[in-house]
Amino acid sequence: xxxxxxxxxxxxxxxxxxxxxxxxxxxxxxxxxxxxxxxxxxxxxxxxxxxxxxxxxxxxxxxxxxxxxxxxxxxxxxxxxxxxxxxxxxxxxxxxxxxxxxxxxxxxxxxxxxxxxxxxxxxxxxxxxxxxxxxxxxxxxxxxxxxxxxxxxxxxxxxxxxxxxxxxxxxxxxxxxxxxxxxxxxxxxxxxxxxxxxxxxxxxxxxxxxxxxxxxxxxxxxxxxxxxxxxxxxxxxxxxxxxxxxxxxxxxxxxxxxxxxxxxxxxxxxxxxxxxxxxxxxxxxxxxxxxxxxxxxxxxxxxxxxxxxxxxxxxxxxxxxxxxxxxxxxxxxxxxxxxxxxxxxxx
Amino acid sequence: xxxxxxxxxxxxxxxxxxxxxxxxxxxxxxxxxxxxxxxxxxxxxxxxxxxxxxxxxxxxxxxxxxxxxxxxxxxxxxxxxxxxxxxxxxxxxxxxxxxxxxxxxxxxxxxxxxxxxxxxxxxxxxxxxxxxxxxxxxxxxxxxxxxxxxxxxxxxxxxxxxxxxxxxxxxxxxxxxxxxxxxxxxxxxxxxxxxxxxxxxxxxxxxxxxxxxxxxxxxxxxxxxxxxxxxxxxxxxxxxxxxxxxxxxxxxxxxxxxxxxxxxxxxxxxxxxxxxxxxxxxxxxxxxxxxxxxxxxxxxxxxxxxxxxxxxxxxxxxxxxxxxxxxxxxxxxxxxxxxxxxxxxxx
DNA sequence: ATGAAAGCGCTAACAC
DNA sequence: GTGTTAGCGCTTTCAT
Numbered sequence: 192x193x194x195x196x197x198x199x200x201x202x203x204x205x206x207x208x209x210x211x212x213x214x215x216x217x218x219x220x221x222x223x224x225x226x227x228x229x230x231x232x233x234x235x236x237x238x239x240x241x242x243x244x245x246x247x248x249x250x251x252x253x254x255x256x257x258x259x260x261x262x263x264x265x266x267x268x269x270x271x272x273x274x275x276x277x278x279x280x281x282x283x284x285x286x287x288x289x290x291x292x293x294x295x296x297x298x299x300x301x302x303x304x305x306x307x308x309x310x311x312x313x314x315x316x317x318x319x320x321x322x323x324x325x326x327x328x329x330x331x332x333x334x335x336x337x338x339x340x341x342x343x344x345x346x347x348x349x350x351x352x353x354x355x356x357x358x359x360x361x362x363x364x365x366x367x368x369x370x371x372x373x374x375x376x377x378x379x380x381x382x383x384x385x386x387x388x389x390x391x392x393x394x395x396x397x398x399x400x401x402x403x404x405x406x407x408x409x410x411x412x413x414x415x416x417x418x419x420x421x422x423x424x425x426x427x428x429x430x431x432x433x434x435x436x437x438x439x440x441x442x443x444x445x446x447x448x449x450x451x452x453x454x455x456x457x458x459x460x461x462x463x464x465x466x467x468x469x470x471x472x473x474x475x476x477x478x479x480x481x482x483x484x485x486x487x488x489x490x491x492x493x494x495x496x497x498x499x500x501x502x503x504x505x506x507x508x509x510x511x512x513x514x515x516x517x518x519x520x521x522x523x524x525x526x527x528x529x530x531x532x533x534x535x536x537x538x
Numbered sequence: 539x540x541x542x543x544x545x546x547x548x549x550x551x552x553x554x555x556x557x558x559x560x561x562x563x564x565x566x567x568x569x570x571x572x573x574x575x576x577x578x579x580x581x582x583x584x585x586x587x588x589x590x591x592x593x594x595x596x597x598x599x600x601x602x603x604x605x606x607x608x609x610x611x612x613x614x615x616x617x618x619x620x621x622x623x624x625x626x627x628x629x630x631x632x633x634x635x636x637x638x639x640x641x642x643x644x645x646x647x648x649x650x651x652x653x654x655x656x657x658x659x660x661x662x663x664x665x666x667x668x669x670x671x672x673x674x675x676x677x678x679x680x681x682x683x684x685x686x687x688x689x690x691x692x693x694x695x696x697x698x699x700x701x702x703x704x705x706x707x708x709x710x711x712x713x714x715x716x717x718x719x720x721x722x723x724x725x726x727x728x729x730x731x732x733x734x735x736x737x738x739x740x741x742x743x744x745x746x747x748x749x750x751x752x753x754x755x756x757x758x759x760x761x762x763x764x765x766x767x768x769x770x771x772x773x774x775x776x777x778x779x780x781x782x783x784x785x786x787x788x789x790x791x792x793x794x795x796x797x798x799x800x801x802x803x804x805x806x807x808x809x810x811x812x813x814x815x816x817x818x819x820x821x822x823x824x825x826x827x828x829x830x831x832x833x834x835x836x837x838x839x840x841x842x843x844x845x846x847x848x849x850x851x852x853x854x855x856x857x858x859x860x861x862x863x864x865x866x867x868x869x870x871x872x873x874x875x876x877x878x879x880x881x882x883x884x885x
Numbered sequence: 886a887t888g889a890a891a892g893c894g895c896t897a898a899c900a901c
Numbered sequence: 902g903t904g905t906t907a908g909c910g911c912t913t914t915c916a917t
Contacts, residue, residue: 210910221888226912236886256667257613258910260604261893276633286623289650300645303636320603430836463836486833489777489810557894568904573896583902605894608909 209250218246229254260322269512270300270318272311272328274398277427278454280482280501281329284351287505288327295513297324304329306397312337319344325512331355331364332399347515349508353400354527363515364525365508369400372497372530373407376451376479379495379532381415385449385477388412388419391436392453395423401453404481408451420444428453433460441476449477449538455484455496462490462537477538483531493535500528556597565593576601607669616859617647617665619658619675621745624774625801627829627848628676631698634852635674642860644671651676653744659684666691672859678702678711679746694862696855700747701874710862711872712855716747719844719877720754723798723826726842726879728762732796732824735759735766738783739800742770748800751828755798767791775800780807788823796824796885802831802843809837809884824885830878840882847875 215222220239228235228243235243246252260266271288273281289299300321302314312334315326325347333341341348341361348362355364380388390408392401409419422439424432436457440447452458458480465472472478472492480487483498507526514521562569567586575582575590582590593599607613618635620628636646647668649661659681662673672694680688688695688708695709702711727735737755739748756766769786771779783804787794799805805827812819819825819839827834830845854873861868 211912212910222910223889223912224887227887230912234886239886253663254667255608255669255910256664257604257607257669258893259912261602261608261895262910262912264893264912266604276629276636282623282629289623289648293650298647301636301648303640316600317603320601322602322604430832434836459833460836463833463838467838485777486806489781489807491810491814558896559894569894570896570905571903574903577896581902586902602894605909606896608911609894609896611896611909 208255209252210255211252213250214243214246214252217250218242264322265324266322267297268300268318268321268323269297269325269327270302270315270321270323272302272304272314272326274304274306274329275427276301276303279484280499283501284505284508287502287507288509289505291506291509291513306394308332308334308337312340315340324516325349327351327508327512330400331359347512349511351504351508353403355525357525360525362524363508363511363521365504365511365528366526367499367504367528367530368407369403370407370410372481372499373404373409373451374411375407375530375532376404376481376497377408377411379534380449380451380477380479380538381411381417383449383473383477383538385538386417387444387447388417388449388451389422389440389444389447390419390451390453391422391424391433391440391457393424393426393428393432393457395421395453398453404453428456430456430460430463433457433462434464437461437464437476437478447476449473449479451479453481455480455482455487455494458494458496458537459484459487459490462487462492462494472537479538483533488533488535490537492537494533495535495538496533498531498533500530503528556599557602558599560597561590561593561599564597565589611669612671613669614644615647615665615668615670616644616672616674617649617662617668617670619649619651619661619673621651621653621676622774623648623650626831627846630848631852631855634849634854635856636852638853638856638860653741655679655681655684659687662687671863672696674698674855674859677747678706694859696858698851698855700750702872704872707872709871710855710858710868712851712858712875713873714846714851714875714877715754716750717754719828719846720751720756720798721758722754722877722879723751723828723844724755724758726881727796727798727824727826727885728758728764730796730820730824730885732885733764734791734794735764735796735798736769736787736791736794737766737798737800738769738771738780738787738804740771740773740775740779740804742768742800745800751800775803777803777807777810780804780809781811784808784811784823784825794823796820796826798826800828802827802829802834802841805841805843805884806831806834806837809834809839809841819884826885830880835880835882837884839884841880842882842885843880845878845880847877850875 211222211225214225225243228240304310327349329352331350331353350360350364351366353366354368390405395402412419440450458478462478480494480496483496487494511521558569558572561572572590575587579587651657674696676699678697678700697707698712700713701715737752742749759766787797805825809825827841827843830843834841858868
């Protein structure tokens, strides 16, 4: 087609940046050869590749990734859906994913659900329009319509943070047992001799992994014939909330001797507040957390907590995906990254 | 393969998901009408739009953003280049950007330079291949070849974190004076009567904004006929580094009465270490930081620091871009977000 | 190892 | 307000 009158006749906004065929002309080859020299250098002769590279340099070619993705029906994008960016945990997971993906040429598309499953579905539906290479999402619970969609998805999909029961995950899975973590800490508190333990957390409805930790905590306590009161706040976790939680617990449960917090931020807030108020930890009140953030370990007393391998979750999830993409079916489709009890002096 | 005789004959992997023209057929209109109903609903008649929407629903259409971006030579991607993801500061900036962009339908592409200008150039060159709508990058210093490239870039570009001198920024700019922040704290320390102040920071070469703060600090001290020794570490900022810095300063500068840290993380590490070691702050040694992180304000004594409006930088940068994209030229091309001295009890 | 042709699915441009 | 046509710049397919 294109009955070009004299010469050059790009109808649209073209003529801005040089294209593959500009490079091809410059190098005296066809554009497909340039394409190959770029995406699979070994498939062209050395001398050809060198000429192409020189031509690219000369014309100042920048590869158009959008066109490439359309033609190949696959971008190098990998959406990563997390429930929050205010929580360091997810930042560290993202770092683990990012560093691994980056070295393989994949680019993360970040989606933040604010703990809303509805938002998760919207985000994923939008991202699917970008022909993503793979998908990473947080948790095992999704809206039924999204779950149905994802079951039909034919590319690698990893659900992170929680360890799935056999058959529970949609595809790949990297995570830990939050129920187990909660139970583990409860076990420790019982062993330390605490008899009246309150669990305190924030946004326990949306953040159902915190609720799983509570479940583990409660089940273990009930097995020891102890009650397991729960105090929950609506605001996101913050030092201040931890401080207020400490006051509230002391007020409402005067005989309470230990608080099991749903996360380290609250726990540290409480720890610092206790020291300001002249309360001795753990003698007057014991404090335990979850996550294993560095600054809990810099405080005096050091925070007793359960540490989760956050960056490892990111790295392993990325590795699972890359294995699959490179044709090596991952050895294990589900990976339990485990957790570790850190015995500080606070509980 | 697939030498499909008469009709239907999608040569490639097609036939997976429905396309615009499938929807068009279903709705009994042309595909451009469907396109318009999607991108500019007001440009089609209500009844048409409703029929289109119903058709979309029926065939389960997912819009192909890649094809759209190719045809319009513009994606809805906005690359955001930051030097680090381990530093909360940039996380908060990203949150500010993300929340604003998201509500306008733009998607961030995150790039992490690890404080390398070379890496910055590589990242931006790659991202340009995605036909980004705009660009956000950190700082005013770039490799000359990148600066040249960016000067030719014809879409909104914001350089964040530092406030530029007139004519210094490439296009738009949102930031603060780091020199001024360093000087401000030095001023405060002098006014408090400290006579031997050491500046301590990490990665002062790559992180030249920390060096600007040191410059402001040094200039102010020298004006008061004081020396301004600098202690620098290569490792990234961390509580431990702050603790070690405290030891090192006490060892090498026995008469030192105040330490001005390049950031709050180090400063808090030092503060906690001091309390472990039984040093009184500020009587034995005063400690000052920079950033204004919440947990510095939860410690006892509270950290004296200079707070930077991090999320505001993100929001304002995003707003600048959106104004420009929507045809409203921003009132000010450079925005100084300023900083604030927080007087804790630590210095 | 290289090339020619045919789209990928959408939107810009220009009718009507 | 809606349709027709011609690409956007690349990669797939098939041939040599």
